[in-house]
Amino acid sequence: MVDSQTQFARLVVVGVGLIGGSIALAAKTRGIAKEVFGIGRNQERLAAAKERGVIDFYVTELSELSTADLVVICTPVNRIAKDVITALDALPADCLVTDAGSIKESLVHAVEEAQPENGRFLGAHPLAGSHQTGFENADPALYNGRLCVVTPTSTTHPNTVERVEGFWKALGMRVERMSPAEHDRVLAMTSHLPHLAASALAGLVDEEMLSFAASGFRDTTRVAAGDPDLWTAIFSENSRQVVDVTQLLIDKLQLLCDAISSGDQHALRQHLAEAQTLRRRFDQIHSM
Amino acid sequence: MVDSQTQFARLVVVGVGLIGGSIALAAKTRGIAKEVFGIGRNQERLAAAKERGVIDFYVTELSELSTADLVVICTPVNRIAKDVITALDALPADCLVTDAGSIKESLVHAVEEAQPENGRFLGAHPLAGSHQTGFENADPALYNGRLCVVTPTSTTHPNTVERVEGFWKALGMRVERMSPAEHDRVLAMTSHLPHLAASALAGLVDEEMLSFAASGFRDTTRVAAGDPDLWTAIFSENSRQVVDVTQLLIDKLQLLCDAISSGDQHALRQHLAEAQTLRRRFDQIHSM
Numbered sequence: 204m205v206d207s208q209t210q211f212a213r214l215v216v217v218g219v220g221l222i223g224g225s226i227a228l229a230a231k232t233r234g235i236a237k238e239v240f241g242i243g244r245n246q247e248r249l250a251a252a253k254e255r256g257v258i259d260f261y262v263t264e265l266s267e268l269s270t271a272d273l274v275v276i277c278t279p280v281n282r283i284a285k286d287v288i289t290a291l292d293a294l295p296a297d298c299l300v301t302d303a304g305s306i307k308e309s310l311v312h313a314v315e316e317a318q319p320e321n322g323r324f325l326g327a328h329p330l331a332g333s334h335q336t337g338f339e340n341a342d343p344a345l346y347n348g349r350l351c352v353v354t355p356t357s358t359t360h361p362n363t364v365e366r367v368e369g370f371w372k373a374l375g376m377r378v379e380r381m382s383p384a385e386h387d388r389v390l391a392m393t394s395h396l397p398h399l400a401a402s403a404l405a406g407l408v409d410e411e412m413l414s415f416a417a418s419g420f421r422d423t424t425r426v427a428a429g430d431p432d433l434w435t436a437i438f439s440e441n442s443r444q445v446v447d448v449t450q451l452l453i454d455k456l457q458l459l460c461d462a463i464s465s466g467d468q469h470a471l472r473q474h475l476a477e478a479q480t481l482r483r484r485f486d487q488i489h490s491m
Numbered sequence: 492m493v494d495s496q497t498q499f500a501r502l503v504v505v506g507v508g509l510i511g512g513s514i515a516l517a518a519k520t521r522g523i524a525k526e527v528f529g530i531g532r533n534q535e536r537l538a539a540a541k542e543r544g545v546i547d548f549y550v551t552e553l554s555e556l557s558t559a560d561l562v563v564i565c566t567p568v569n570r571i572a573k574d575v576i577t578a579l580d581a582l583p584a585d586c587l588v589t590d591a592g593s594i595k596e597s598l599v600h601a602v603e604e605a606q607p608e609n610g611r612f613l614g615a616h617p618l619a620g621s622h623q624t625g626f627e628n629a630d631p632a633l634y635n636g637r638l639c640v641v642t643p644t645s646t647t648h649p650n651t652v653e654r655v656e657g658f659w660k661a662l663g664m665r666v667e668r669m670s671p672a673e674h675d676r677v678l679a680m681t682s683h684l685p686h687l688a689a690s691a692l693a694g695l696v697d698e699e700m701l702s703f704a705a706s707g708f709r710d711t712t713r714v715a716a717g718d719p720d721l722w723t724a725i726f727s728e729n730s731r732q733v734v735d736v737t738q739l740l741i742d743k744l745q746l747l748c749d750a751i752s753s754g755d756q757h758a759l760r761q762h763l764a765e766a767q768t769l770r771r772r773f774d775q776i777h778s779m
Contacts, residue, residue: 330703330705331705331706332705332706332707349705350702350703352703379703389700389703390703392695392696392697392700393696393700393701393703393704393705393707393708394704394705394707394708396692396695397692397707397708397711397712398707398711399744399747400688400692400711400744401707401711401766402747402762402763402766402767403740403743403744403747403766404684404685404688404740404766405766405767405769405770405773406743406762406765406766406769407680407684407736407739407740407743408680408681408769409680410769410772412677412680412681413681413769413772413773413776414638414776414777415618415638415640415677415678415681416681416682416773417618417619417620417637417681417682418619418620419620419681419682419685419686419689419714420681420682420685420773421773421777422710422711422713422714423685423686423688423689423710423711423712423713423714424685424711424766424770424773425710425711425770426707426710426711427763427766427767427769427770428767428770428771428774429767430767431760431763431764431767432760434763435756435759435760435763438751438759439751439754439756439759442751442752442754445748445751446748446751446752448695449744449747449748449751450748451695452691452692452695452744453741453744453745453748455691455694455695456687456688456691456737456740456741456744457741459687459690459691459737460733460734460737460738460741463726463727463730463733463734463737464730464734466727466730468723468727471723471726471727472719472720472723474690474694475690475715475719475722475723476719477694478689478690478691478692478693478694478712478715479690479693479715479716479717479718479719481693481694481696481698481701481715482693482712482713482715482716483716484698484701485693485701485704485708485709485712486716488701488702489702489709
């Protein structure tokens with residue numbers, strides 16, 4: 204499965220939480236990396252991750268490493284740009300850098316501003332996750348069969364694109380290329396807006412109503428149990444696109460509201476049928 | 492478990508789909524009814540339900556029965572009022588009637604207008620369901636441990652309340668009393684609004700975006716795969732309350748949108764944290 208093209212002697216994972224831990228475990232399990240270094244701020248947590256076999260070695264600063272072949276930044280979205288730039292600055296010119304963050308335009312822009320001639324960074328967003336956190340819940344199969352969006356630009360070196368795409372594919376993922384802006388527009392609709400809506404819904408309910416909520420409420424609001432800091436950062440980093448799609452949702456809800464209050468059952472039914480068709484299409488696509 | 496108080500010699504289920512079928516199976520399995528009659532419009536389907544053991548006997552019209560002890564109306568919400576009134580008219584004065592519909596105020600109002608002195612009907616809403624349909628998917632355990640809201644009014648006879656509550660309890664449910672209006676207000680928030688929001692979200696997405704949607708989209712929009720006719724009827728029967736809560740959701744989304752576009756991360760984070768607390772409370776309540 205793994206040829207020399209997709210092998211990395213030293214893989215460095217910055218941020219050894221659920222995502223970084225799952226990438227580290229998958230890379231070790233699949234023989235993609237000879238050794239995996241974990242980098243984080245909390246030495247005790249890093250020692251525990253090593254103890255558990257998630258990483259082979261750890262340091263608390265990238266600058267402590269003299270060499271690496273691939274660095275994957277798995278820190279929260281509002282820290283990724285700084286960590287990518289640090290990695291590009293600290294490591295030799297043959298070391299490639301990628302990330303696992305859910306926002307791409309502001310990140311790619313910040314990296315290109317700081318390192319305009321670089322070409323060694325390829326933004327990536329592996330589309331899988333979990334409401335769990337911490338390397339204790341890391342799962343080497345988390346990314347298997349899932350989609351990874353990568354966002355090369357005119358400044359990304361072709362060798363970087365090829366090698367980093369090879370890394371994500373070697374983890375078992377399908378890779379699709381998009382522009383950073385297109386990625387953020389699509390994810391605003393498919394991920395950020397559902398989260399904002401779930402959170403708005405969950406926040407509206409009086410506590411004493413909760414015992415009258417059943418499986419519809421449970422599923423529709425599930426993601427609202429997610430980390431407020433993480434999602435504040437996501438909405439803030441992708442604010443323009445999130446505001447645009449939220450306005451579309453508000454308009455759609457107002458349309459539905461008008462159809463309900465005016466008794467226009469035909470329009471209401473037509474909308475519900477369209478939504479049903481799209482939702483069933485989602486199940487078809489994802490069961491393939 | 493079942494005493495003479497909760498036994499019914501002849502139970503009649505009108506509408507033998509997933510809900511009616513599950514109630515019929517549970518009543519048979521638990522020895523709550525000596526015989527279960529199914530009533531529907533499609534003789535072939537009724538024969539198949541009998542063949543499968545979901546019901547013992549069937550007729551296509553309530554008027555074909557001369558006697559019954561309890562009739563449970565499990566037809567779509569926009570047909571329940573008519574079916575309740577038909578049952579009260581067709582059957583002797585010792586036969587009680589209940590239903591399993593998700594809207595109560597318009598139903599109770601229509602029944603009390605048609606039969607002001609009756610007292611033999613108790614509106615009920617067993618809070619469980621499935622996105623599946625048909626008696627083929629009926630499950631005798633569907634209601635076990637779940638909540639049933641009953642909506643007695645000043646016109647409901649105390650014996651009706653006691654006997655019908657006993658029936659739902661004998662199916663394994665906890666019973667809570669509410670006024671019909673209060674029921675509809677609470678369910679608008681906990682059930683109808685999540686469905687409308689899920690449907691609005693699913694209807695906004697371009698088909699080519701669906702492969703970039705992951706578990707957040709999947710769960711938040713799951714209920715949008717439900718039957719458009721059923722939900723057109725629910726929104727229409729509870730239009731006033733649904734419009735009110737939809738307006739609250741629109742206002743909340745606008746507030747969040749404003750916080751995001753003005754960069755007010757503190758307000759945004761506070762809202763997300765409140766929603767997280769409520770959503771976690773839901774999990775606590777429902778895991779008890």
